[in-house]
Amino acid sequence: MNRTFCRLILLFSFVALLTCSFNIKIVSAEKGAAYIDEVSGEVSVKLAGGVKTVAAFANMPLSQGDQILTGDDGSAKIRVAKPESVSTIGPDSRVSIAKLDRKAARSKFSLKLWTGSMWNSVNALSAGDEAVVETPGARLNVRGTNFLVRVQADGTLSVFAASGLVEADLTTKSSSGDASILVAPTQQLIAFPANLPRELHNALTIVDVEELVKQSNPFILKAIIASTSAIITENNALIQSLQKDLNTNTQPVIERGGVESDIYISSQQDLQAYAANLNNFISNVAYEAVRASKLDSAELTRFIKEINRKIADSSQTVRLSGVDPINPLAGVNPMSAAEKEQERIRLEAVLKEIEQKQQLLQNDFKANVSLTLQQLTDLRNDLAAANQSILEKLQDDAEKRYIAQLSPEELAVYKKNKQQLVAGQLNTAAKPAVPAPVTSDSSSADPEITLVQTKTETGFNLSIHLKQFTGSSALYAAEFHFISDHSLVAGGSGARLLNNSYFSPANSTEALKTITGAMGSSPVMKTETIYAATQFGAASDVAISDGVLATIPFKVTGSGTLKLFYVKIVDSTGKAILELTDAAAGLPPVIVYSK
Numbered sequence: 021m022n023r024t025f026c027r028l029i030l031l032f033s034f035v036a037l038l039t040c041s042f043n044i045k046i047v048s049a050e051k052g053a054a055y056i057d058e059v060s061g062e063v064s065v066k067l068a069g070g071v072k073t074v075a076a077f078a079n080m081p082l083s084q085g086d087q088i089l090t091g092d093d094g095s096a097k098i099r100v101a102k103p104e105s106v107s108t109i110g111p112d113s114r115v116s117i118a119k120l121d122r123k124a125a126r127s128k129f130s131l132k133l134w135t136g137s138m139w140n141s142v143n144a145l146s147a148g149d150e151a152v153v154e155t156p157g158a159r160l161n162v163r164g165t166n167f168l169v170r171v172q173a174d175g176t177l178s179v180f181a182a183s184g185l186v187e188a189d190l191t192t193k194s195s196s197g198d199a200s201i202l203v204a205p206t207q208q209l210i211a212f213p214a215n216l217p218r219e220l221h222n223a224l225t226i227v228d229v230e231e232l233v234k235q236s237n238p239f240i241l242k243a244i245i246a247s248t249s250a251i252i253t254e255n256n257a258l259i260q261s262l263q264k265d266l267n268t269n270t271q272p273v274i275e276r277g278g279v280e281s282d283i284y285i286s287s288q289q290d291l292q293a294y295a296a297n298l299n300n301f302i303s304n305v306a307y308e309a310v311r312a313s314k315l316d317s318a319e320l321t322r323f324i325k326e327i328n329r330k331i332a333d334s335s336q337t338v339r340l341s342g343v344d345p346i347n348p349l350a351g352v353n354p355m356s357a358a359e360k361e362q363e364r365i366r367l368e369a370v371l372k373e374i375e376q377k378q379q380l381l382q383n384d385f386k387a388n389v390s391l392t393l394q395q396l397t398d399l400r401n402d403l404a405a406a407n408q409s410i411l412e413k414l415q416d417d418a419e420k421r422y423i424a425q426l427s428p429e430e431l432a433v434y435k436k437n438k439q440q441l442v443a444g445q446l447n448t449a450a451k452p453a454v455p456a457p458v459t460s461d462s463s464s465a466d467p468e469i470t471l472v473q474t475k476t477e478t479g480f481n482l483s484i485h486l487k488q489f490t491g492s493s494a495l496y497a498a499e500f501h502f503i504s505d506h507s508l509v510a511g512g513s514g515a516r517l518l519n520n521s522y523f524s525p526a527n528s529t530e531a532l533k534t535i536t537g538a539m540g541s542s543p544v545m546k547t548e549t550i551y552a553a554t555q556f557g558a559a560s561d562v563a564i565s566d567g568v569l570a571t572i573p574f575k576v577t578g579s580g581t582l583k584l585f586y587v588k589i590v591d592s593t594g595k596a597i598l599e600l601t602d603a604a605a606g607l608p609p610v611i612v613y614s615k
Contacts, residue, residue, distance in 0.1 A: 054082040054120055054129070057099040057106070060239055062091030066477055073477065084120040089113070090136065091474065095239035102127045103142065103149040108243035110137035110236065112475075118154055130154060137170040137236065139243045141250060142184070157213030161187040164254060166247045167203070170235065174374055180208040180227050182244065182301060183254035185276050190216060204274050204281040205255055206297045206351065215370050221282040222356070222363035226297070226348045233308040241309045245323065248302050248338055249330045255298040262291055284353035293350035299336050303343040310340060422527075422556045467493050467598050469587060471608045472568075479508070479576035480613065486564045489589070489597070494561035496592040497554035498569065505580025506545040508613065510534055510572055517570045518553050527559040532572065561591050579614040
């Protein structure tokens with residue numbers, strides 16, 4: 021009776037939660053508002069002023085201050101009606117709606133890309149309208165532009181323009197303040213904001229399509245190809261303007277707001293070479309996407325057929341064969357080519373030095389973890405005889421709570437069943453071993469444990485993934501011990517961590533405990549996180565063929581490593597199904613994290 025009542029309360033609570041959620045989320049996107057137009061893979065949104073994230077969905081409205089986060093396989097498309105634009109966000113990205121100011125006379129829209137990649141298609145703006153993409157250390161101003169922005173984990177900024185102009189304002193540490201540069205079609209700006217070149221225009225090169233495709237996921241590549249018609253229209257206007265200057269014996273200059281591009285056109289031959297790059301860019305992307313197995317050839321052929329129907333000039337249609345490669349010198353002033361190459365070499369050296377420092381730091385973390393693990397293992401061996409394991413204590417406490425709610429008759433039955441279970445174990449142990457026939461039962465596969473790390477706003481969630489815990493390997497309780505640097509803290513809002521699909525809340529319990537201190541004589545502070553879960557009462561062993569047992573939230577305050585160094589999983593009789601120590605094979609590899 022009590023259990024049924026509790027389940028009804030839980031059901032009503034869940035319905036109320038859903039109702040509240042839908043009241044917030046399911047609303048039609050206002051005209052001129054920003055909203056998520058399309059979602060693929062893992063995508064979540066952190067609402068402005070909130071701390072929790074919710075799963076993103078198509079037509080989900082967005083407000084100023086909202087953050088969009090994509091997972092390893094996630095992509096999303098953000099659409100804004102005024103100023104009209106579409107932004108396609110790639111995987112492992114974090115994007116904020118920095119400004120969404122909609123008024124009758126003007127509209128201002130700004131996105132901030134903290135990390136990851138984003139393809140942007142911005143239509144021609146009306147007077148007073150403003151479209152901006154911000155990154156750490158840069159502000160990109162656009163008007164009628166198709167461009168790609170990427171911010172790598174080490175802070176490297178990459179901006180590529182397919183059409184239109186991107187004015188990049190980069191914050192510098194010099195006394196001169198900010199530095200501005202204009203990125204013109206086919207140009208790519210690659211810079212490390214913390215170490216900019218003396219002459220910023222030397223960071224501009226002609227796009228490397230092979231590298232662009234390599235670093236882009238299929239969702240973004242299709243978005244680039246889908247923008248073909250708009251790209252052709254804008255670039256045709258640019259070529260006509262440059263041709264007009266040549267016809268009047270005027271040196272063509274691409275500029276906006278007093279900032280000049282370093283695209284160099286001094287003759288008809290220069291213009292033809294530059295125009296060829298503009299016309300061949302999309303075909304090169306499509307060709308390379310198929311060659312690199314980023315897009316399926318048959319599917320892309322059908323997609324391109326639809327794209328080409330919108331293109332009036334057959335010489336500008338997208339092709340997958342007979343494609344002329346991009347000329348890396350078209351539009352480049354021969355006098356500055358050597359300086360651009362020197363800047364490329366300098367930037368490679370800077371980034372390589374940063375990578376080496378990060379690797380040394382990671383190696384140091386791993387060495388400290390290995391030392392601590394040995395000290396921790398020695399300490400556990402010394403205390404093993406005097407202390408109960410966390411799992412055993414958790415099971416004892418759960419059994420006591422279960423027995424306390426039984427009637428005298430139910431208690432008698434429970435004790436009788438327990439005695440029979442123990443007797444059955446003794447009888448089984450006394451019998452001689454008989455070789456079992458070899459079968460092809462899939463449950464004979466070795467149980468397997470993996471850890472899945474998912475980024476969050478404050479750190480990451482760690483999912484304990486179990487595989488092949490079926491048949492005789494079905495589990496009743498489990499215990500996991502992690503060791504990490506002091507910059508990692510487990511825990512959250514006190515919510516249940518166990519997967520209710522496997523362990524019912526009615527007859528299971530869990531414990532999460534952390535211990536921080538220096539191990540042995542080492543001055544380095546380490547944190548041991550212990551997670552244990554068990555069933556109790558009439559619950560039976562649970563089979564998990566492939567699924568998540570529990571998910572532990574971790575808050576990150578710095579850089580370090582996390583390692584699972586001890587596991588014990590038992591069945592309802594107390595028999596160990598799996599027990600792994602740091603010295604044994606089968607434990608997941610060390611996880612390296614950073615803030």
